[in-house]
Amino acid sequence: MGQVVDFVNVSTEGLESSPMAEALAGLRANEARYFKNKYDHEFTVEAAEGFAEAAAEVERVAKVLKDERDIVIESKPLQVAVADVDGINWVHVFYESGLAVNVLYTVADGGKRAVGFKLSEGMEPPAELDAFKWARQKSKLAGTIRGSYFVIKGEHPPID
Incomplete structure (x- = not known):
């Protein structure tokens, strides 16, 4: 069983190796608050290494x-969160660099399918994401988050 992310008492547990640990913890807590408020879902993370399911999800995100x-994230994945809510499969990967990547995949045909990128406060976009335009969002938990996304065109169904 994974670690339920507490968005009231923000912790860097599992993110300690990141030079952006505090900011990344705030970003992770921001995601947890979103899922609790929108879907009444407990946002749970697992270590990206050492758990077969988490490693498979990291591979799926990398493949997408x-x-x-043709993007390859150079940073080490630290944690993975998987959520299935309202017919949508969400996979979040939190990287050591301070980057968070999520894949939103509606199971039904014709539904929303996209990849989202979020940068922890103070993080510059990594070279592999230079081509994207970044919007800013203020968060009480994470400071200023910069985000971008693209729509998934191909078929990349969730792992059973």
């Missing part, structure tokens, strides 16, 4: 990025 836009 590579197949769709």
